[in-house]
Amino acid sequence: MKKSQMFKAAHEIAHEIVGATDNYQIAFSFALKEVWRQVKTYNKKRFGDAAIVNAGIRLVTTPEMKRQNEYVEGVPTWIIRKNLNEQEAFAVCNTTNSFDIVRETEKAELVSFNTDYGYVEMWTPKSVLAVA
Numbered sequence: 001m002k003k004s005q006m007f008k009a010a011h012e013i014a015h016e017i018v019g020a021t022d023n024y025q026i027a028f029s030f031a032l033k034e035v036w037r038q039v040k041t042y043n044k045k046r047f048g049d050a051a052i053v054n055a056g057i058r059l060v061t062t063p064e065m066k067r068q069n070e071y072v073e074g075v076p077t078w079i080i081r082k083n084l085n086e087q088e089a090f091a092v093c094n095t096t097n098s099f100d101i102v103r104e105t106e107k108a109e110l111v112s113f114n115t116d117y118g119y120v121e122m123w124t125p126k127s128v129l130a131v132a
Contacts, residue, residue, distance in 0.1 A: 016056030
């Protein structure tokens with residue numbers, strides 16, 4: 001990737017994230033570092049529109065915001081995606097209204113999620129549940 005292409009991509013990303021920093025120079029600095037990281041890591045030859053938007057989102061998402069989406073009612077999202085099909089996992093992660101513990105064993109719980117699409121049940125190990 002040529003330097004002029006890298007700078008153009010960095011400017012586009014900076015325009016996406018300037019609202020989060022309130023300073024274009026700082027936004028451009030972060031964007032240029034992100035472009036350089038992606039070029040070195042992934043050997044990128046060009047940046048498309050989706051890559052620019054995703055880079056902007058990645059730069060303005062704080063670790064607290066990422067952790068906030070790691071659990072649904074105390075159940076980690078990775079185990080939801082592992083144990084349920086794509087549609088069920090989407091429903092549980094995005095439209096859960098409430099949940100109930102249906103059954104419990106020594107090492108696992110059967111959790112029922114009430115979603116906008118109906119009830120979804122799954123077993124989850126107690127060892128991965130968030131402690132309230």
